[in-house]
Amino acid sequence: QVQLVESGGGLVQPGGSLRLSCAASGTIFRFYAMGWYRQAPGKQRELVARISNNGDTIYADSVKGRFTISKDSAKNTVYLQMNSLKPEDTAVYYCNKLGTPLPWGQGTLVTVSS
Numbered sequence: 402q403v404q405l406v407e408s409g410g411g412l413v414q415p416g417g418s419l420r421l422s423c424a425a426s427g428t429i430f431r432f433y434a435m436g437w438y439r440q441a442p443g444k445q446r447e448l449v450a451r452i453s454n455n456g457d458t459i460y461a462d463s464v465k466g467r468f469t470i471s472k473d474s475a476k477n478t479v480y481l482q483m484n485s486l487k488p489e490d491t492a493v494y495y496c497n498k499l500g501t502p503l504p505w506g507q508g509t510l511v512t513v514s515s
Contacts, residue, residue, distance in 0.1 A: 403427040403503050405496055410509030413486055421481040421509055423496030430474045434499040437470060437481045439492035450481060451499060486513045
C-alpha cells in the first residue's frame with residue numbers, strides 16, 4: 402500500500418518561506434493528480450494546490466501567487482514552495498491524490514508567527 406510522508410514544516414515569521422515535501426512509497430505521481438491540503442485548528446481540511454499528472458496546476462485563491470506546487474516523478478516526491486507566509490497559513494499540511502484519497506500521512510505542521 403502506498404504511504405505518504407510529509408516533511409519540511411516548522412515555525413516561520415510572517416513573510417517568510419518554507420518548502421514542504423511529500424514522498425510516496427510507490428510510483429503514483431505519473432498516474433494521479435496530487436494535491437496539498439491543510440487543516441487549521443478547528444477547521445475542515447481544505448485543498449490549497451493541485452497538480453495534474455501532466456503538470457497543470459491550480460491554486461486556492463487564498464494562496465495564489467504565493468504558493469507553488471511541483472513534482473519530481475523520478476523521486477516520487479511532490480513539493481509545495483510557500484512564500485510570503487501569513488499567520489492564517491498556520492495549519493497541518495498534507496498531500497494526497499485527488500479523488501478517492503490514499504491513507505493520509507501524519508502531515509507536517511506549519512506555524513507562522515512572530
